[in-house]
Amino acid sequence: MKHVKRTDESILVCVYYGLNGERLIRRGHKLATLLDCPLYILTVDTKPLDAFDAEKSGYIERWTALAEELEVEKFIIKDNEKRPIQKIIAEVARENNVTQIIVGQSAQSRWEEITKGSFLNVLLKEVPFVDFHIVAVKRPIEDETSGTFEKGVRAYVIQDLENYKIVFTCPKFPSIEGIFFKEIGTDFDNGIFKFSFENRMHEVKIKEGFVSNPHLIHSIYGISKK
Template sequence: MEHTHPYFRRRTPEEILNEITESTRGKLKLYVGAAPGVGKTYKMLQDAIDLKKEGKDVAIGLIETHGRIETEAQIRDLEQIPLLPISYKGKTFYELNVEGIIERNPDVVIIDELAHTNIPGSNNTKRYLDVSLILEAGIDVLSAVNIQHLESVNDIVQQITGVKVRERIPDTFVQKAHEVQLIDVPPETLRKRLSEGKIYSAEKIEQSLSHFFTINNLSALRELALREVANDVDERIEQISGSLQNGPIGVNEKILVCVHYGPTAEKLIRRGWRMANRMKAELYILNVTSEKLSDAGQLKEKKVNDWRLLAEQFNAKLIFEERGKRKPAAVIIEAAKKCGVTQILLGQSARTRWEEIRKGSIVNMIMRETSNIDIHIVADGR
């Protein structure tokens, strides 16, 4: 009997192959916290010991105890796979031994500090890429990360704390986790742990209490972590319940982010992705340039490479359009119509750079020449 539901369709061979691949892939459980010291590693080790008691073959791939006595006490009963020594600038560093883990082939492996950048000479630049290989080998992974290391919240975290986080992981990687668990501790408790020397060594305590570990910072980061995990839960419920009973969600939404070579372009892209992710929308990134891409200088070339990396992380399509004799607004309108865009994001700083926009004409022209497109002006935050 044929299905008559309007949203029913047969799965493509690619989708069936993806399902088979996913069924053999290891599962990732991620422990997320608002800041160092909330107890991510401790809880991860607790769960690992419980799994071992249940008969699972559990091993430690890499653990960072930071000298915390309670954490160190938990690793005694767990096998540790030797780390991989790597020589760099006359010194020996130790990184995750991916091949050793795959060869040992435990049921579950613990890999701490997911956002870590590997030492030059490693096979992968980032630890999350190492974890991907281990998951592909069919091994389950327990790992931990703080909320500030998520790519899309980078600008928000910098605004909250004044710190630009350099070690970041793609949101799309986190979304592949089988389970995300929030390790939540009130800011007052975390500051007490810090002052008692349970997080950092004595010389770092006073500076940390007055800088990163302020009540305001910790409260804002905690709220951010709670919000992100809540959104993750909502998405999983949608996937399980199959929210197609009222039609596909956001299936027609397409977001276009317009970027220039200014300092806020990456912030705008991250904001666009957060919108697109919430709305289940496609994301496009447009750069309107007055010169050929091949003629761009070294600084602009670096910018373009940064955009390419973000576009790859966020599954976005990056579009470059030469302005020629056209007005920038005309180029944006043409690209929006060609892509079927429903939302356009413009940066406030970009508006001031295009002389045409001095009287708000770029917004007016887009509104005049299009229909059913919402325009968002994002403040540059400076």
């Protein structure tokens, strides 16, 4: 019989890109476990999901895997958002009956504004019905993978006989659209190709213009041709 969690408490963890996201999620999970209540994760970005760079996509993938591991109620990604953050937090909190919100105090996080009185006052006015936990986190160190890839460019993966190759002009036949991140220091099209499918980010390796691990592409490409 499935365990039924209490409904009078619900926790929302707000994460932005950086090395502290996992820590905040685990902090929220610990509190949710103690209270035996649902846990939600929220991240917000002004860009659409399929336009995320390699670093952002990597965080989304790790947070998605962690959410599945911890069996959180829902990982909410608000992409392509132009509204103020506090409006989005308030909307998500109301929709999910949130009673407690966890955010991180980080000098290089978009959520840093929450530590400033003016923003916090605005946020409290938007969601006066919740308790806030502002967690002190370490300043993120430089990403070990920075400098590995060039800036991402729009690209497409198409079928080429029994293989799949990457092209940079929109084809007139079935293809998979995404972002290609070329390795720095190579004369060939070597790197990674990231794309969105069924509301999740996926990644395949590209070697000399061809997909080197085509199993995922093959299954998705078969669907796209229908």
